[in-house]
Amino acid sequence: MTAMKKRVELPLLKPLYSTYHYQGSCTAVLRNNPTIKNWFLNNSMILSCNRSFLGGYTTPEITVLQSNFYDCPYIEKIMVSTEFAKGYINPIIRAMLDKGIYVAFSNVDDYYIEGKSWYKERHFSHDGLLCGYDRNDKTYCMYAYDSKWMYRKFWTPQSGFNKGMFAMRKQGSFTYIAGLRVKKDKIEFSPETVLEKLKKCIGSDLEKYPFSGLGNVYGMVVHKYISEYVMRLYRGDIPYERMDRRVFRVIWEQKVVMLERIIKIEQVMGFDNKISTMYAPLVKDADLLRMLYASHHMKRRDSLLPVISKKLIELDTKERVVLTELIEKMEKEFEKNAVELSQKQDAK
Secondary structure (H helix, E strand, O other): OOOOOOEEEOOOOOOOOOOOHHHHHHHHOOOOOHHHHHHHHHHOOOEEEEHHHHHOOOOOOOEEOOOOOOOOOOEEEEEEEHHHHHHHHHHHHHHHHHOOOEEEEEEEEHHHOOOEOOOOOOOOEEEEEEEEEEOOOOEEEEEEEEOOOOEEEEEEEHHHHHHHHHHHHHOOOOOEEEEEEEOOOOOOOOHHHHHHHHHHHHOOOOOOOOOOOOOEEEOOHHHHHHHHHHHHHHHOOOOHHHOOOOHHHHHHHHHHHHHHHHHHHHHHHOOOOHHHHHHHHHHHHHHHHHHHHHHHHHOOOOOHHHHHHHHHHHHHHHHHHHHHHHHHHHHHHHHHHHHHHHHHHHHO
């Protein structure tokens, strides 16, 4: 008879993006196949936001496209709902973790989860990742934003997690868990895919996505929309108490990953480091904007907002110049390679 496992703790990698739990869970679980990170470097770069804040909604819903674990075809998702699992959900979670399968969850009330972001402060349906359990003290190892808004791994009583699930069930809603198991496919970095996405990034402006339109906007035009969002905070169209604290973290992380991507392009395509050297200061600029915005969130200083708005537009202008030069350099290299290949074929 096999002895029952008392404690499991799965290792995590530092995620590419971590503004939202669904982003952090993507690349944190790739230890068994870190090449899947290349899929995110190839695809996950285009900013997106929603225009609805122009009409009174208080968040621009900014994110990076294809940064969700649901988007990646190389992460298997094993979905289970408490509507059907009922009282067996915890044994299912433990069984997944026993097999090295990470467990993402959604629709659990933070209020009851000790150590989590809204613990005993606010009833809030939220998500996160389970990466371990201990049957000795009946705890789960959770990877999520904690009560100090630090994204980290911490242990929390299973009883609180259960109360959070039950609270949602009482409202007629159900918790979902997704077992995340990485596939074995080896994923290569693809400059061709990156080039295609880079063109989409810079190929968006207010002519393509005017303020008078509806729905989501995509690409670098998001900078203009966030600049306007900040000015609406300044004018009081959006209340200070309702400001979305996450906005500039998304922008900063997108620049951090873009720099990593550019360095990878230079290595794979045999370029010098000119473009990454030009881009690196933009990451620092984005980090400064993040800190200024966070400072305003912690202690209201409306005078900062026009400064933030202006600096974001300046960042947009600089980034367009650098990415345009990168695109041109990549296109020339691809054309050169195509000509050389054609000449070799003709010579045969």
